[in-house]
Amino acid sequence: xxxxxxxxxxxxxxxxxxxxxxxxxxxxxxxxxxxxxxxxxxxxxxxxxxxxxxxxxxxxxxxxxxxxxxxxxxxxxxxxxxxxxxxxxxxxxxxxxxxxxxxxxxxxxxxxxxxxxxxxxxxxxxxxxxxxxxxxxxxxxxxxxxxxxxxxxxxxxxxxxxxxxxxxxxxxxxxxxxxxxxxxxxxxxxxxxxxxxxxxxxxxxxxxxxxxxxxxxxxxxxxxxxxxxxxxxxxxxxxxxxxxxxxxxxxxxxxxxxxxxxxxxxxxxxxxxxxxxxxxxxxxxxxxxxxxxxxxxxxxxxxxxxxxxxxxxxxxxxxxxxxxxxxxxxxxxxxxxxxxxxxxxxxxxxxxxxxxxxxxxxxxxxxxxxxxxxxxxxx
Amino acid sequence: xxxxxxxxxxxxxxxxxxxxxxxxxxxxxxxxxxxxxxxxxxxxxxxxxxxxxxxxxxxxxxxxxxxxxxxxxxxxxxxxxxxxxxxxxxxxxxxxxxxxxxxxxxxxxxxxxxxxxxxxxxxxxxxxxxxxxxxxxxxxxxxxxxxxxxxxxxxxxxxxxxxxxxxxxxxxxxxxxxxxxxxxxxxxxxxxxxxxxxxxxxxxxxxxxxxxxxxxxxxxxxxxxxxxxxxxxxxxxxxxxxxxxxxxxxxxxxxxxxxxxxxxxxxx
Ligand SMILES: Nc1ncnc2c1ncn2[C@@H]1O[C@H](COP(=O)(O)OP(=O)(O)OP(=O)(O)O)[C@@H](O)[C@H]1O
Ligand SMILES: [Mg+2]
Numbered sequence: 001x002x003x004x005x006x007x008x009x010x011x012x013x014x015x016x017x018x019x020x021x022x023x024x025x026x027x028x029x030x031x032x033x034x035x036x037x038x039x040x041x042x043x044x045x046x047x048x049x050x051x052x053x054x055x056x057x058x059x060x061x062x063x064x065x066x067x068x069x070x071x072x073x074x075x076x077x078x079x080x081x082x083x084x085x086x087x088x089x090x091x092x093x094x095x096x097x098x099x100x101x102x103x104x105x106x107x108x109x110x111x112x113x114x115x116x117x118x119x120x121x122x123x124x125x126x127x128x129x130x131x132x133x134x135x136x137x138x139x140x141x142x143x144x145x146x147x148x149x150x151x152x153x154x155x156x157x158x159x160x161x162x163x164x165x166x167x168x169x170x171x172x173x174x175x176x177x178x179x180x181x182x183x184x185x186x187x188x189x190x191x192x193x194x195x196x197x198x199x200x201x202x203x204x205x206x207x208x209x210x211x212x213x214x215x216x217x218x219x220x221x222x223x224x225x226x227x228x229x230x231x232x233x234x235x236x237x238x239x240x241x242x243x244x245x246x247x248x249x250x251x252x253x254x255x256x257x258x259x260x261x262x263x264x265x266x267x268x269x270x271x272x273x274x275x276x277x278x279x280x281x282x283x284x285x286x287x288x289x290x291x292x293x294x295x296x297x298x299x300x301x302x303x304x305x306x307x308x309x310x311x312x313x314x315x316x317x318x319x320x321x322x323x324x325x326x327x328x329x330x331x332x333x334x335x336x337x338x339x340x341x342x343x344x345x346x347x348x349x350x351x352x353x354x355x356x357x358x359x360x361x362x363x364x365x366x367x368x369x370x371x372x373x374x375x376x377x378x379x
Numbered sequence: 380x381x382x383x384x385x386x387x388x389x390x391x392x393x394x395x396x397x398x399x400x401x402x403x404x405x406x407x408x409x410x411x412x413x414x415x416x417x418x419x420x421x422x423x424x425x426x427x428x429x430x431x432x433x434x435x436x437x438x439x440x441x442x443x444x445x446x447x448x449x450x451x452x453x454x455x456x457x458x459x460x461x462x463x464x465x466x467x468x469x470x471x472x473x474x475x476x477x478x479x480x481x482x483x484x485x486x487x488x489x490x491x492x493x494x495x496x497x498x499x500x501x502x503x504x505x506x507x508x509x510x511x512x513x514x515x516x517x518x519x520x521x522x523x524x525x526x527x528x529x530x531x532x533x534x535x536x537x538x539x540x541x542x543x544x545x546x547x548x549x550x551x552x553x554x555x556x557x558x559x560x561x562x563x564x565x566x567x568x569x570x571x572x573x574x575x576x577x578x579x580x581x582x583x584x585x586x587x588x589x590x591x592x593x594x595x596x597x598x599x600x601x602x603x604x605x606x607x608x609x610x611x612x613x614x615x616x617x618x619x620x621x622x623x624x625x626x627x628x629x630x631x632x633x634x635x636x637x638x639x640x641x642x643x644x645x646x647x
Pocket of ligand 1: 031034035036057058060061062063210
């Protein structure tokens with residue numbers, strides 16, 4: 001698939017070439033003695049499409065609502081475009097929000113819904129209507145301009161909500177699970193539309209989602225949240241290939257996780273003794289650790305190769321029996337049982353339509369992965 | 380499956396019990412004869428008679444003015460009370476306000492009427508307003524107890540209102556007062572219409588409270604009917620009652636319809 005590239009191609013978070021557009025520093029939100037958001041610091045740059053990703057109840061919406069001004073931080077400071085947001089009401093902020101429930105005004109037509117924000121800025125009717133028409137064209141809703149929200153489908157409502165939040169050209173657009181209510185196909189289409197719109201308008205987006213695929217598709221960077229804290233921030237490949245903790249590795253995609261102890265610690269490699277494997281894992285790069293330290297090793301299913309014949313190498317080679325195969329169309333997920341009883345999953349692309357030689361249930365196979373295929377995790 | 384035989388029978392019995400008196404009243408309002416209990420053929424002459432009775436016409440006019448004014452006042456005040464009760468979170472005196480705003484619902488009319496009368500008399504002595512009793516005092520009294528009904532209806536609507544609608548309006552640049560009139564009020568409008576109609580019919584119906592707080596020259600329709608009936612039921616009263624029933628039925632019907640429609644359209 002040909003992913004459109006978000007606007008922020010220059011990657012200021014690496015180069016440091018420009019100051020961050022949004023600065024969240026040490027923000028905490030307590031409800032009673034419950035920490036909904038716990039000491040979060042985050043810099044987001046102009047033109048980014050930043051995804052906040054995390055499980056249910058981890059504080060994503062609360063963080064977003066603090067940016068929009070619906071909640072006040074218990075502690076910490078939020079700056080947007082160099083301005084401190086403390087004490088600023090939602091109607092004074094340069095942000096707009098697209099609500100999870102869309103929150104369309106049920107008594108107004110699509111056109112009036114979209115125009116509402118423009119009128120609040122005191123825009124004249126003719127000018128407002130022009131902008132509304134342009135916006136409706138962008139989200140392909142021109143024929144529905146005079147309908148009421150309850151006469152629209154879920155996907156159309158979602159586009160009205162998007163148009164309404166974009167029409168004022170906010171400096172920052174906050175989207176709370178914007179595609180939550182859509183079916184898979186519409187969701188994928190809309191994801192690409194979102195990126196296209198974001199590109200053409202150059203608005204900074206913060207998107208909340210708990211769908212990791214969505215985050216991967218959309219984001220310039222992803223912030224993974226857990227229990228009110230940001231656990232890792234990075235570009236999608238970085239988050240996927242270099243998770244910094246078991247939580248992130250586990251949360252994004254699927255993973256085979258092994259617990260082991262360091263048995264050899266050299267500058268250019270380490271070796272982990274893993275009881276689950278009945279052997280050891282060879283890691284082909286140095287890791288700062290000490291002998292006998294407990295570490296975790298995460299390797300993704302697609303990095304594991306399965307074969308009937310013994311691979312031509314000595315490290316990271318194990319025997320296994322095919323326990324189950326789940327056919328997914330484009331790939332097949334093989335569940336493999338090691339002699340220790342530990343299960344392992346490995347995916348294989350279905351490159352041909354039919355394969356007589358294919359590995360099937362009960363086959364004895366060899367599994368292996370490259371010595372740089374997995375991530376060593378300390379927490 | 381014996382129940383299926385008995386169920387309709389009970390339903391019919393219930394309806395007969397509820398509506399037979401009203402039905403007979405409506406039927407006899409079209410009676411030709413002057414004797415209330417003897418059928419003398421169909422006629423609409425008592426309706427004509429009504430229109431030529433200045434006492435009834437003026438009472439009807441007063442009742443209508445009282446009902447419209449107090450329903451409107453009650454709707455405004457009740458909506459505000461409900462808004463405060465559902466939106467302002469816990470504040471000092473909240474429990475008291477909740478209790479007080481619902482009190483007239485359970486208070487016997489006689490007590491409401493009497494206490495209001497005492498209040499009006501005391502106020503007249505202290506601040507000279509309301510000067511004497513009449514339409515103004517009836518309106519105030521009706522507003523008081525109608526407001527309680529509006530508060531209850533509006534409160535449940537506010538509670539089920541999606542707050543993100545108001546947040547969305549604020550997010551788009553509307554100040555709180557704007558949000559209230561642009562979004563909150565229109566969305567809960569069906570409940571408000573229902574509350575208004577309910578208040579209107581309650582005010583139109585009321586005899587007891589109005590009798591307590593009225594003064595010379597301000598007789599409402601129920602008061603006129605009551606005093607006429609004491610001298611013996613005449614057929615023109617049947618006609619009048621039929622008209623009132625029709626108005627009340629239409630009012631309640633529209634109120635119910637509005638509430639249903641509101642619940643459906645806004646997803647409750
Ligand atoms: N007004 C509130 N009072 C008390 N607790 C709250 C309040 N709002 C949110 N919380 C709590 O804060 C935590 C974070 O809520 P939040 O809505 O931010 O979660 P989320 O990450 O958006 O989850 P989801 O993916 O389910 O939407 C939850 O445990 C929630 O119960
Ligand atoms: Mg949420």
